[in-house]
Amino acid sequence: xxxxxxPPVKGxxxxxxxPEKIVYTGGSDSQYSWDKAPRYDGIAGEVGxxxxxxxxxxxxxxxxxxxxxxxxxxxANVYTRMLARMQETAILxxxxxxxxxxxxxxxxxxxxPLDFNAAKDSQGxxxxxxPRGALGHWISTNxxxxxxxxxxxxxxxWLMSPRDSNGIxxxxxxxxxxxxxxxxxEVDYTNPVGIFHMGRSYDPCISCxxxxxxxxxxxxxxxxxxx
Numbered sequence: 001x002x003x004x005x006x007p008p009v010k011g012x013x014x015x016x017x018x019p020e021k022i023v024y025t026g027g028s029d030s031q032y033s034w035d036k037a038p039r040y041d042g043i044a045g046e047v048g049x050x051x052x053x054x055x056x057x058x059x060x061x062x063x064x065x066x067x068x069x070x071x072x073x074x075x076a077n078v079y080t081r082m083l084a085r086m087q088e089t090a091i092l093x094x095x096x097x098x099x100x101x102x103x104x105x106x107x108x109x110x111x112x113p114l115d116f117n118a119a120k121d122s123q124g125x126x127x128x129x130x131p132r133g134a135l136g137h138w139i140s141t142n143x144x145x146x147x148x149x150x151x152x153x154x155x156x157x158w159l160m161s162p163r164d165s166n167g168i169x170x171x172x173x174x175x176x177x178x179x180x181x182x183x184x185x186e187v188d189y190t191n192p193v194g195i196f197h198m199g200r201s202y203d204p205c206i207s208c209x210x211x212x213x214x215x216x217x218x219x220x221x222x223x224x225x226x227x
Contacts, residue, residue, distance in 0.1 A: 005164075005165060008038075008136060008138045008151050008153055009123055009125065009138040009140065009149075009151070010149070011036075011138070011149070011151035012149075013151070032162060033160070033161075033162035035156065035157055035160050035161055035162060035170075036153060036157040036161060037157075037161040037162055037163065037164040037165075037170065038153045038157050038158055038161060039164055039168070042166070042168075044158075044161060044164070044168050044169065044170050044171055044174070045158060045171070046076060046133075046158070046159065046171040047132070047133025047134045047155050047158045047159065048081075048084075048085075048131075048132050048133040048155060048159070048202070048203065049081070049084040049085040049087075049088045049131075050076060050080055050081045050084040050085075051133065052084070052088065052129070053084040053087060053088060054075075054084075058084075058087060058088075058091070060083070060087055061080060061083060061084045061087055064080055064083065065080055068080070076171075076175075077175075077201075078197050078198055078201040081201040081202070082201055085203070116145055117145070119141050119145045120141060120142070120143055120144065120145045121141065121142065121143050122140070122141050123138070123139070123140045123141075124138070124139045124140075125137070125138050125139075130154075130155055131203075132155035132156070132159075132203050132205060133155030133158060133159065134153075134155060134158065135152075135153070135154055135155060136152065136153045137150075137151075137152045138150070138151045138152070139151075154205070155205070156204060156205045158170070158171070159171050159172050159202045159204070160172050160173075160202070160204060161173075171202070172198075172199065172202050172204075175198055176195065176198055176199075179194055179195070179198055180194045181193075181194050181195060182194050183197070
């Protein structure tokens with residue numbers, strides 16, 4: 001995003017207390033999503049199986065993507081996205097036997113002792129490549145060892161991000177712009193199959209953008225108990 005945007009470790013989540021003031025029709029300034037807009041050097045990157053298959057130069061998916069690009073088509077589309085997901089599953093199926101018979105250590109450690117005193121005035125970061133894409137968690141603690149700030153950027157944050165402060169939409173929004181509502185035949189607004197196919201190819205996760213809304217105004221921010 002812009003130079004004024006915060007890195008994940010310093011990210012802020014500020015409760016919005018007046019839903020009536022949310023602007024949905026302000027162009028790139030619209031508040032039309034609960035999701036973050038993470039960017040890598042200003043780029044709205046796609047994560048997930050297609051990105052992984054292209055990064056490792058998997059022959060089938062990479063060859064198809066290059067052929068599409070050479071003929072004027074986008075290498076990232078519903079077909080290549082779904083093909084990459086199936087191809088990755090096939091690759092992992094072969095690797096499972098090695099992981100179980102070679103890499104697995106019976107009786108190995110599954111946890112280590114933690115010194116919580118070392119967690120005072122500290123920062124921690126956890127990065128993982130989840131099935132749907134890149135996942136990151138960032139946590140900061142205060143002098144008492146309590147959580148002072150916590151942020152996460154999940155695959156859905158990358159894929160379904162709204163327009164950022166530079167007006168750049170996320171991957172899913174970019175793919176929907178200019179796409180046909182129905183792939184063939186007359187437009188049927190009651191059954192927008194093309195839009196459904198496009199959205200589902202990203203394997204969207206509803207929990208990545210779930211928020212609670214208190215229309216009564218009786219609940220103060222940060223007082224909801226979820227566990």
